[in-house]
Amino acid sequence: MTIEAGLKSMTDAMPSRTDVRNRLLNMMSGSDFALLAPHLEMTALKERQVVEVPNRTITHVYFVETGVVSVVAVNVDDHRIEVGVIGKEGLTGVPLILGDDRAQHSAYMQIGGIGRRMPAAAFIEALGKSPSLRALMMKSAQAFMIQTAHTALANGRAKLEERLARWLLMAHDRLDSDAVPLTHEFLAVMLGVRRAGITVALHSFERRGLITTRRGQLTLINRAGIEQVAGSFYGMPEAELKRLMSEAV
Amino acid sequence: MTIEAGLKSMTDAMPSRTDVRNRLLNMMSGSDFALLAPHLEMTALKERQVVEVPNRTITHVYFVETGVVSVVAVNVDDHRIEVGVIGKEGLTGVPLILGDDRAQHSAYMQIGGIGRRMPAAAFIEALGKSPSLRALMMKSAQAFMIQTAHTALANGRAKLEERLARWLLMAHDRLDSDAVPLTHEFLAVMLGVRRAGITVALHSFERRGLITTRRGQLTLINRAGIEQVAGSFYGMPEAELKRLMSEAV
DNA sequence: CAAACCCCGTACGTTTCCGTACGGAAATAA
DNA sequence: TTATTTCCGTACGGAAACGTACGGGGTTTG
Numbered sequence: 043m044t045i046e047a048g049l050k051s052m053t054d055a056m057p058s059r060t061d062v063r064n065r066l067l068n069m070m071s072g073s074d075f076a077l078l079a080p081h082l083e084m085t086a087l088k089e090r091q092v093v094e095v096p097n098r099t100i101t102h103v104y105f106v107e108t109g110v111v112s113v114v115a116v117n118v119d120d121h122r123i124e125v126g127v128i129g130k131e132g133l134t135g136v137p138l139i140l141g142d143d144r145a146q147h148s149a150y151m152q153i154g155g156i157g158r159r160m161p162a163a164a165f166i167e168a169l170g171k172s173p174s175l176r177a178l179m180m181k182s183a184q185a186f187m188i189q190t191a192h193t194a195l196a197n198g199r200a201k202l203e204e205r206l207a208r209w210l211l212m213a214h215d216r217l218d219s220d221a222v223p224l225t226h227e228f229l230a231v232m233l234g235v236r237r238a239g240i241t242v243a244l245h246s247f248e249r250r251g252l253i254t255t256r257r258g259q260l261t262l263i264n265r266a267g268i269e270q271v272a273g274s275f276y277g278m279p280e281a282e283l284k285r286l287m288s289e290a291v
Numbered sequence: 292m293t294i295e296a297g298l299k300s301m302t303d304a305m306p307s308r309t310d311v312r313n314r315l316l317n318m319m320s321g322s323d324f325a326l327l328a329p330h331l332e333m334t335a336l337k338e339r340q341v342v343e344v345p346n347r348t349i350t351h352v353y354f355v356e357t358g359v360v361s362v363v364a365v366n367v368d369d370h371r372i373e374v375g376v377i378g379k380e381g382l383t384g385v386p387l388i389l390g391d392d393r394a395q396h397s398a399y400m401q402i403g404g405i406g407r408r409m410p411a412a413a414f415i416e417a418l419g420k421s422p423s424l425r426a427l428m429m430k431s432a433q434a435f436m437i438q439t440a441h442t443a444l445a446n447g448r449a450k451l452e453e454r455l456a457r458w459l460l461m462a463h464d465r466l467d468s469d470a471v472p473l474t475h476e477f478l479a480v481m482l483g484v485r486r487a488g489i490t491v492a493l494h495s496f497e498r499r500g501l502i503t504t505r506r507g508q509l510t511l512i513n514r515a516g517i518e519q520v521a522g523s524f525y526g527m528p529e530a531e532l533k534r535l536m537s538e539a540v
Numbered sequence: 541c542a543a544a545c546c547c548c549g550t551a552c553g554t555t556t557c558c559g560t561a562c563g564g565a566a567a568t569a570a
Numbered sequence: 571t572t573a574t575t576t577c578c579g580t581a582c583g584g585a586a587a588c589g590t591a592c593g594g595g596g597t598t599t600g
Contacts, residue, residue, distance in 0.1 A: 115443065115444040117523045117524065117527070118527075121449075121524075122448075123447040125440040126440075139429075140432055140433040140436075141426050141430055141433070146440070180389040181390055183389055183436075184386060184390070184391050187385075187436050190439050190440050191374040191395070191396065191439050193443045194364065194439060194443035194446050195364045195372050197444075198446035198482070199366075199370045199483050200370075201556075201557095202556080225576085225577065226577075227576090227577075227578095235557075235558085236557075236559075236560095238558090238559095238560090238578090238579085238580080239556095239558080241577095241578060241580085255578095257566055257567075258566095258567090273368065274367045274368040278367075282395060286391065450587090451586080451587070474546085474547065474548085475547075475548070476548095485587070485588060485589075485590095486547090486548085487548090487550080487551095487587095487589095488586095488587065488588080490548060491549090506546090506548070506597080507546090507596095507597095
């Protein structure tokens with residue numbers, strides 16, 4: 043199926059489908075891809091690069107291929123916390139899918155990578171033309187919403203170590219390597235806790251043989267063990283994503 | 292406009308628009324209302340009545356008119372926390388709007404009331420027929436999503452008193468009275484904290500003249516004061532709801 | 541009208557995490 | 571190489587909320 047679709051898109055002038063690593067672009071029908079392809083632009087997504095600013099119009103949607111986007115809710119009092127992450131399974135600009143043109147949250151590359159982007163207007167136009175594309179994008183939005191709900195659950199009920207484990211697993215799912223290139227400081231911002239709290243927790247993980255650490259980087263070496271730490275705070279949104287995407291044919 | 296639309300729908304056999312108190316049903320076009328009306332059924336929404344069960348197909352959508360629905364995320368380990376509330380501004384069954392037929396979360400009447408409900412299948416069919424209805428429902432879904440994101444923020448960063456104040460304000464927005472008929476126990480479940488913690492916090496509110504309390508009920512008597520306690524954890528989702536609904540014409 | 545139940549007030553020791561802060565080691569810039 | 575910056579390890583007192591529990595006063599039920 044993938045091969046067939048890939049070959050089909052080869053006949054188009056636009057980016058060949060075979061080298062696209064975003065899962066949504068991969069799985070959508072050839073005709074939906076053809077609708078988007080003329081507007082897709084390959085782009086580097088550098089660490090800390092901002093893709094959405096709260097209260098501002100969304101200019102582009104980004105189909106992430108490698109790297110991880112953090113979506114961070116911000117208060118007027120500068121309280122902030124991550125409400126979701128986006129990687130190769132998704133795209134930024136979820137509000138556009140629901141007919142809103144503005145970002146409520148801050149979104150930026152937490153871990154650098156690459157992706158394809160297209161202007162918001164072109165994306166909206168394509169959505170208007172294709173019910174099947176719309177359906178797929180809405181399932182993606184739904185998956186993101188489930189993730190956010192579980193972030194709320196974890197924030198309210200889980201301990202620091204459980205939340206940290208959950209975050210590492212979500213990042214790992216979206217990376218091609220076991221290395222997570224992040225400082226304690228940034229992990230702390232995402233989870234809304236002290237930097238020192240992260241340091242201590244990671245130490246504990248390391249002592250238990252779950253990860254190794256270096257300055258500005260940590261590496262998962264026992265994923266199953268980390269899953270055990272996260273317990274039931276990890277997994278449900280991931281299973282739902284799988285379900286939604288398989289339903290989407 | 293409302294009058295005109297109201298008169299128009301009077302010509303139909305189905306529920307007259309004038310006595311409908313759900314804001315979405317109020318504001319949608321006469322033709323969209325006509326699309327739904329034949330399937331709408333007036334229904335009592337009793338305290339603790341379950342409207343959605345996790346992992347089960349959604350049978351009906353409920354347009355709430357009075358009362359408050361709690362949407363509660365549940366873990367396999369029975370950790371639970373409220374991720375959103377729905378009142379007269381919205382409807383239950385948000386996943387249906389996004390093309391999913393299942394509920395991820397538990398949803399039940401936290402405060403009893405009345406509403407109109409319709410079978411999921413009929414709702415989906417109506418969505419398929421009317422782009423404008425779809426647009427309105429998606430804006431509603433978007434508003435709910437924003438609320439959930441801010442619940443995640445509050446759960447992660449706010450103190451118990453701030454979160455409790457936020458919850459009381461959100462409930463108050465959806466009630467016609469200043470009385471909130473709830474036990475400490477249920478407030479505790481929603482916020483994911485100890486019952487005793489709620490008791491102490493409410494006491495503090497009462498001492499400060501913000502509320503009065505009775506067994507199984509509390510009454511807001513100084514809303515501005517409660518807003519001050521909630522600080523910036525309250526308000527943003529409410530403002531966004533307003534914006535989204537006014538944009539929706 | 542008594543028994544049972546539910547709800548609230550209160551208490552105490554404990555856990556978790558915070559705020560803050562300081563110094564040293566590693567990386568980067570000059 | 572040296573200076574500067576960034577990042578990490580560690581520490582300490584304190585705040586917030588937890589788990590648990592007990593009793594008493596309302597409210598419902600038999």
